[in-house]
Amino acid sequence: xxxxxxxxxxxxxxxxxxxxxxxxxxxxxxxxxxxxxxxxxxxxxxxxxxxxxxxxxxxxxxxxxxxxxxxxxxxxxxxxxxxxxxxxxxxxxxxxxxxxxxxxxxxxxxxxxxxxxxxxxxxxxxxxxxxxxxxxxxxxxxxxxxxxxxxxxxxxxxxxxxxxxxxxxxxxxxxxxxxxxxxxxxxxxxxxxxxxxxxxxxxxxxxxxxxxxxxxxxxxxxxxxxxxxxxxxxxxxxxxxxxxxxxxxxxxxxxxxxxxxxxxxxx
Amino acid sequence: xxxxxxxxxxxxxxxxxxxxxxxxxxxxxxxxxxxxxxxxxxxxxxxxxxxxxxxxxxxxxxxxxxxxxxxxxxxxxxxxxxxxxxxxxxxxxxxxxxxxxxxxxxxxxxxxxxxxxxxxxxxxxxxxxxxxxxxxxxxxxxxxxxxxxxxxxxxxxxxxxxxxxxxxxxxxxxxxxxxxxxxxxxxxxxxxxxxxxxxxxxxxxxxxxxxxxxxxxxxxxxxxxxxxxxxxxxxxxxxxxxxxxxxxxxxxxxxxxxxxxxxxxxx
Numbered sequence: 001x002x003x004x005x006x007x008x009x010x011x012x013x014x015x016x017x018x019x020x021x022x023x024x025x026x027x028x029x030x031x032x033x034x035x036x037x038x039x040x041x042x043x044x045x046x047x048x049x050x051x052x053x054x055x056x057x058x059x060x061x062x063x064x065x066x067x068x069x070x071x072x073x074x075x076x077x078x079x080x081x082x083x084x085x086x087x088x089x090x091x092x093x094x095x096x097x098x099x100x101x102x103x104x105x106x107x108x109x110x111x112x113x114x115x116x117x118x119x120x121x122x123x124x125x126x127x128x129x130x131x132x133x134x135x136x137x138x139x140x141x142x143x144x145x146x147x148x149x150x151x152x153x154x155x156x157x158x159x160x161x162x163x164x165x166x167x168x169x170x171x172x173x174x175x176x177x178x179x180x181x182x183x184x185x186x187x188x189x190x191x192x193x194x195x196x197x198x199x200x201x202x203x204x205x206x207x208x209x210x211x212x213x214x215x216x217x218x219x220x221x222x223x224x225x226x227x228x229x230x231x232x233x234x235x236x237x238x239x240x241x242x243x244x245x246x247x248x249x250x251x252x253x254x255x256x257x258x259x260x261x262x263x264x265x266x267x
Numbered sequence: 268x269x270x271x272x273x274x275x276x277x278x279x280x281x282x283x284x285x286x287x288x289x290x291x292x293x294x295x296x297x298x299x300x301x302x303x304x305x306x307x308x309x310x311x312x313x314x315x316x317x318x319x320x321x322x323x324x325x326x327x328x329x330x331x332x333x334x335x336x337x338x339x340x341x342x343x344x345x346x347x348x349x350x351x352x353x354x355x356x357x358x359x360x361x362x363x364x365x366x367x368x369x370x371x372x373x374x375x376x377x378x379x380x381x382x383x384x385x386x387x388x389x390x391x392x393x394x395x396x397x398x399x400x401x402x403x404x405x406x407x408x409x410x411x412x413x414x415x416x417x418x419x420x421x422x423x424x425x426x427x428x429x430x431x432x433x434x435x436x437x438x439x440x441x442x443x444x445x446x447x448x449x450x451x452x453x454x455x456x457x458x459x460x461x462x463x464x465x466x467x468x469x470x471x472x473x474x475x476x477x478x479x480x481x482x483x484x485x486x487x488x489x490x491x492x493x494x495x496x497x498x499x500x501x502x503x504x505x506x507x508x509x510x511x512x513x514x515x516x517x518x519x520x521x522x523x524x525x526x527x528x529x530x531x532x533x534x
Contacts, residue, residue, distance in 0.1 A: 008283060009376060016377070017287060018280040018491075084378060086385030092524055095388070099531060109276060109383045109489045110283070111351060111376035114391055118353030119374050121362070124381055125397050129424055132392070155418065157396055222376045224285075257359055264366060 002072035002098050004091065006084040006110030009222025012049045019108045023050050026078035028071050030057040034167050035090060036082040037185055039244045054080075062094055069094075072103045084112035113247060116222040117160050120230075121261020122251060128152030132162040133193050133248075135186070137172055146200040149250050150208045156253035163188035163246050187244035190217040194237040194248070209233065209250070216249040216262065217241055231267035239267065269339040269365050271358065273351040273377030276489025279316045286375045290317050293345035295338050297324040301434050302357060303349040304452055306511045321347075329361055336361075339370045351379035380514060383489040384427050387497075388528020389518060395419030399429040400460050400515075402453070404439055413467040416517050417475045423520035430455035430513050454511035457484040461504040461515070476500065476517070483516040483529065484508055498534040506534065 003022040008014030015023070023029055031046070033056040046054050057079070061067060071077050085091055085107050098105050118124045131148035134140070145161060152159040166186040174181055194215070201209045211234035219227040219241040229239055236248075254262070270289040275281030282290070290296055298313070300323040313321050324346070328334060338344050352358055352374050365372050385391045398415035401407070412428060419426040433453040441448055461482070468476045478501035486494040486508040496506055503515075521529070 006378065011285065013285040013288070014283050014376075016275060016281050016283050018278065020284060021280070084382045084385065086382075086388070087391065089390065089524060092388050092390075092528060096524070096527055096531075106491060107386050107489075107493075109281075109378035109386070111273065111378060112382035112385075112391075115351045115353075115379035115381045116376045118351065119376070121353070121359050123356065123359075124354065124379075125399070127396065129395055129422070130392050151422065155396070222374075224373060226374075257356060257363070260363055261359060264363075 001076045002068070002103050002105045003076065003078045003108060004085045004095065004105060005078055005080050005108045006112070007080055007082050008110040009083055009113065009116055010220070010224060012046060014110065014222070016108060016110060019110065022076075022106070022108060023052065023078045023080070025076055026052075027075035029054050029078045029080065030068060031055070031080045032057050032062065032082070032091070034059040034062075035088040036165060037167050038082060039187065059090070063090060069098050069101050069103055072098060073101065084110050087112055111222055113162065113221060114160070117218065117247070117249065119221055119226065120216050120218065120228050120249060120265070122158050122216070122249060122258055123255065126158055126252065126258075127160060128155060128157030128252070130160045130162065132164065133188065133196060134164045135166065135188060136196060143200055143204065145197065146204055146208060150206060153208065153250070153252055158252045159250045161193065161248045161250065163190070163193050163248065165245070187246065189244070190239070190241055190246045190248055191237045193246070194233050197233070214251055216251060216265065218247040218249065219243070220245065221247065228265040229267060230262040230265040235267050268343045269335070269370050269372045270343065270345045270375060271352045271362065271372060272345055272347050272375045273379070274347055274349050275377040276350055276380065276383055277487070277491060279313060281377065281489070283375060283377060286377065289343075289373070289375060290319065290345045290347070292343055293319075294342035296321050296345045296347065297335060298322070298347045299324050299329065299349070299358070301326040301329075302355040303432055304434050305349060306454065326357070330357060336365050336368050336370055339365060340368065351377050351381075354379055378489055380429065380488060381427070384485065384514070384516065386488055386493065387483050387485065387495050387516060387532070389425050389483070389516060389525055390522065393425055393519065393522075393525075394427060395422060395424030395519070397427045397429065399431065400455065400463060401431045402433065402455060403463060410467055410471065412464065413471060413475060417473060420475065420517070420519055425519045426517045428460065428515045428517065430457070430460050430515065432512070454513065456511070457506070457508055457513045457515055458504050460513070461500050464500070481518055483518060483532065485514040485516065486510070487512065488514065495532040496534060497529040497532040502534050
């Protein structure tokens with residue numbers, strides 16, 4: 001049996017009782033450790049919390065190997081994912097391979113940024129397509145974010161922009177040298193995101209984003225110390241929002257109750 | 268202190284450890300009982316589970332009265348919501364009034380249909396705007412669902428359609444008579460939803476939905492006994508999906524891994 005278990009967005013205590021029970025009864029417990037990590041993750045704390053020795057699952061282990069599925073054929077295996085289970089295609093792929101191998105799979109859902117963004121007071125049904133914003137490199141400068149914001153704006157819809165996380169990846173320079181030493185994790189913050197959005201505007205000039213465009217910055221959303229900040233992009237470009245993870249919302253048309261909620265978070 | 272706590276989508280055990288601890292330390296515990304209910308809800312079971320006497324919160328209590336906020340000024344109050352906290356405007360309104368009254372509010376998030384729809388294997392970032400589908404009455408036949416599906420389809424995006432729930436509302440007939448006896452709860456099922464969508468198509472004739480259009484039906488998503496069924500709308504119109512809650516997805520363009528996942532649920 002393979003349990004795919006969402007951990008939610010904040011602390012260890014954000015796991016559900018059902019998820020916790022599944023971990024306790026599993027012989028092997030993996031924590032997915034490449035699409036997302038908790039900024040202040042300490043393995044020993046998690047081991048103590050669950051009373052288990054948690055194995056950190058790298059991309060290679062999950063995508064290339066058969067270890068997880070082989071074990072799940074013989075015993076209960078828990079596979080833990082920050083946020084909810086199906087935030088990344090790699091987990092769908094694991095699910096598919098497990099089912100094909102005849103392994104029973106149970107999904108235990110939890111909060112994800114896609115619904116916790118409702119904590120801003122912006123109505124979930126007034127969001128358009130969600131988009132992500134990757135770090136730019138010398139050779140990779142994707143503009144998708146700009147197009148998604150533009151299309152959502154034209155329909156009056158809000159856009160949730162997920163900011164890039166780089167977990168245990170080698171630097172471009174090391175990659176060129178053939179050295180695969182992982183860099184420390186990097187989390188894009190809101191000012192970096194706004195700089196990229198302004199670069200896109202400067203290049204495309206379609207009047208989608210300007211310094212006076214409104215934005216809502218989210219830090220550690222779903223945690224007890226979550227911080228929500230509302231202001232113009234020019235204002236949000238200069239604020240300190242503390243520890244990661246950060247996300248950014250570009251609101252579309254606002255209802256009066258949404259306006260009122262945003263005024264709570266005004267700079 | 269006011270705790271707004273998401274209960275998740277399945278059983279009692281889908282509350283998070285943080286949410287459970289907040290309930291235990293609260294002097295008063297309300298369960299919001301008008302925007303959603305659990306189909307097999309038994310109050311005594313919940314009281315036993317939490318070791319508390321849970322108060323059922325009607326719309327009048329939450330929206331018109333000051334009882335909840337008055338109590339939260341003096342003691343810890345837990346307000347429980349099926350799914351996640353901010354699925355309905357009424358909760359945003361409660362949040363705003365609490366903050367204005369000087370009450371500290373902590374939100375404890377949980378899974379919502381908006382992220383658990385990822386259990387289908389459809390990628391969450393490829394969904395457009397979510398829409399809901401209300402029961403039609405003789406005088407209220409909204410077509411919004413049709414327009415949202417159409418716009419999302421034009422962009423190749425998936426549409427999640429939330430099917431109406433009627434909780435403790437009087438019937439139209441009784442309302443006309445001035446009798447406000449609440450009817451038993453009603454949950455729209457997938458065949459009823461597809462009938463309505465076909466009525467919209469018959470009236471608008473914009474070739475958005477046809478019997479051969481693909482759909483994905485969700486029953487009790489997020490529960491251990493969740494059921495996902497994929498097929499044409501003509502096929503889904505005739506299936507028995509068991510107990511509520513039901514939802515329906517009209518997929519847009521599909522990636523190969525999404526196709527593969529949907530083939531797991533094929534009729």
